[in-house]
Amino acid sequence: MHVFEKAPAKINLTLDVLYKRPDQYHEVEMVMTTVDLADRLELIHLNQDVIQIESESKYVPNDERNLAYVAADLIKKTYKINSGVQIKIEKQIPVAAGLAGGSSDAAATLRALNRLWSLNRSLDELAALGAQIGSDVPFCVYNRTGLAQGRGEQITHLPPPPSCWAVLAKPIIGVSTESVYQNLNLQTIKHPNTKAMVAAINNSNYDQMVKYVGNVLEDVTLPLHPEVTQIKTMMKQSGADAVLMSGSGPTVFGLTRQQSRADRIYNSLKGFCQDVFVVRLLG
Numbered sequence: 001m002h003v004f005e006k007a008p009a010k011i012n013l014t015l016d017v018l019y020k021r022p023d024q025y026h027e028v029e030m031v032m033t034t035v036d037l038a039d040r041l042e043l044i045h046l047n048q049d050v051i052q053i054e055s056e057s058k059y060v061p062n063d064e065r066n067l068a069y070v071a072a073d074l075i076k077k078t079y080k081i082n083s084g085v086q087i088k089i090e091k092q093i094p095v096a097a098g099l100a101g102g103s104s105d106a107a108a109t110l111r112a113l114n115r116l117w118s119l120n121r122s123l124d125e126l127a128a129l130g131a132q133i134g135s136d137v138p139f140c141v142y143n144r145t146g147l148a149q150g151r152g153e154q155i156t157h158l159p160p161p162p163s164c165w166a167v168l169a170k171p172i173i174g175v176s177t178e179s180v181y182q183n184l185n186l187q188t189i190k191h192p193n194t195k196a197m198v199a200a201i202n203n204s205n206y207d208q209m210v211k212y213v214g215n216v217l218e219d220v221t222l223p224l225h226p227e228v229t230q231i232k233t234m235m236k237q238s239g240a241d242a243v244l245m246s247g248s249g250p251t252v253f254g255l256t257r258q259q260s261r262a263d264r265i266y267n268s269l270k271g272f273c274q275d276v277f278v279v280r281l282l283g
């Protein structure tokens with residue numbers, strides 16, 4: 001018995017931080033959507049009570065540190081499953097990139113095991129479980145455009161964004177989400193207009209959507225990594241309508257409606273960055 005499951009990357013159209021909470025997390029407001037760059041997972045039922053992870057990527061752990069392992073372990077404990085699973089992960093999403101690759105693998109594992117083991121649990125229940133794994137996991141469980149609040153785990157669904165292309169470019173640096181949040185100066189941040197972004201998406205208004213992108217975590221990552229600003233400048237010069245860092249970075253995305261312009265942005269970045277992708281917004 002085996003099932004396949006896709007684990008798409010996400011991008012942040014907005015990311016705002018409201019305040020630091022007593023539990024050391026930050027209260028956030030973020031509009032996020034999925035893109036058609038995805039890891040592919042195959043999950044194979046094992047009679048033996050073990051969780052095995054297989055991945056050719058040298059950047060992800062093949063043991064209990066892998067977020068897909070954490071998700072499988074949580075499902076087994078929560079629903080008292082005595083059998084095991086082998087999880088093969090074909091990694092396409094760059095690691096530690098701000099694209100929620102690990103969170104999406106964990107979410108895909110929850111959805112896939114729900115099917116493999118006929119658990120018949122709702123997405124809401126899986127999303128609540130996912131919150132125990134990481135703040136981005138509930139969003140990834142639903143796999144659709146949404147407003148994320150709280151520490152990121154409270155999701156309000158939104159319609160898919162207006163159809164457009166995104167060019168993603170990641171410089172060869174990894175960024176620690178924890179240290180980016182810890183180094184944010186709450187006194188100086190310029191808050192994005194989350195309400196306007198939500199309205200833009202509800203009204204399927206591309207011009208308003210590109211107008212209101214914003215990410216307060218750029219304040220921390222950009223000064224530390226000048227190549228992120230360089231990528232933003234190159235994307236703007238190549239004609240992107242909006243250019244923003246996703247999550248805690250360092251990946252930058254540029255939005256355009258025209259495929260020819262997406263190709264132009266891709267070509268201008270390809271010599272500069274190893275990881276460049278032209279993708280559609282899914283939502």
Ligand SMILES: C[C@](O)(CO)[C@H](O)COP(=O)(O)OP(=O)(O)OC[C@H]1O[C@@H](n2ccc(N)nc2=O)[C@H](O)[C@@H]1O
Nearest residue numbers: 024025026028134135136137151152177178181247248
């Ligand atoms: C940057 C984003 O990816 C944007 O979507 C998320 O906010 C981060 O989501 P994530 O990687 O799933 O984050 P978690 O694994 O839950 O937390 C990693 C670390 O980031 C910090 N963190 C995360 C989320 C949040 N709302 N406030 C925080 O301060 C905490 O220090 C935490 O220890």
Ligand SMILES: Nc1ncnc2c1ncn2[C@@H]1O[C@H](COP(=O)(O)OP(=O)(O)OP(=O)(O)O)[C@@H](O)[C@H]1O
Nearest residue numbers: 066067095096097098099100101102105136177247
């Ligand atoms: N299945 C997985 N895929 C990728 N990274 C994983 C996975 N499991 C564990 N990790 C670890 O998680 C860390 C963050 O990787 P990930 O690719 O999820 O970062 P990210 O895209 O910045 O996430 P986010 O946007 O949620 O902050 C890495 O150090 C990696 O070793």
